[in-house]
Amino acid sequence: MIKKWIFLFSLLTAVILAGCGGTDNAADDERQQAEERDQIVEELDPEQETTPSNPSGDDKLGYVRYTKEQIDNEGENEHSVTIDRTSLANMITRIILRNDGFAEAATLVADDKTLIAYDKEDELDSDQAADIANKTAVSILPGYFDVYVSDDETLIQDIQSLHNSNIQDNEYDNTIDQIIDRMQQSPQGTEE
Incomplete structure (x- = not known):
């Protein structure tokens, strides 16, 4: 009888862990996609002066890309152009x-x-x-x-x-x- 309970407890634990593992994988995938998206946005941010791969920035071309939705927000409406x-x-x-x-x-x-x-x-x-x-x-x-x-x-x-x-x-x-x-x-x- 005790073996039966141990077996049921182990089976239940395995099912729970497998289910949580699947949820973690989905969460990890979403987290990784969000990090990749943030990295792309950071790389294209015109206010970012240099990238780690080219600290001087002398050899890089200047490029930015935005969508209309990124520009049509309150923070962007308050964005001002400055000159150094x-x-x-x-x-x-x-x-x-x-x-x-x-x-x-x-x-x-x-x-x-x-x-x-x-x-x-x-x-x-x-x-x-x-x-x-x-x-x-x-x-x-x-x-x-x-x-x-x-x-x-x-x-x-x-x-x-x-x-x-x-x-x-x-x-x-x-x-x-x-x-x-x-x-x-x-x-x-x-x-x-």
Whole structure:
């Protein structure tokens, strides 16, 4: 009789474990599918700067894909586009300095204005230098930016003095306007 109870208890335990195992497998499958879906969404997230397989991101193509449902939600309606002004200024300055004839350059990217002051070598024509600086900035910045350039190297310090300013500050606007007035006395490059 005891063997019969042990046999029934073992059989019942095996049935329960087999049933739970099936439920766990289904739950595991759903969990794995959800993780794969999340991984794909993360890989396609434009706010994600790099992937573990390519930390620098230099070799990756830029690509995103969304469905209408992903865009039509409250969180997306509150999404705003931001510009990293420091990264833009860094990129512009580095590209300018890769051209022959430039010894030093400083770039300030403000709300809708970009100021570039540089020290050029004597061999480089002033108009050509202005053209290089202007075209470099225009090729990198969104189209609504006004670009001002100058080979007056004293303006480098003036631009540097604004690097910690806030675009909401009224005093900042006055200083920018004064620097722009001085910059416009220098060649500005050709506009096409």
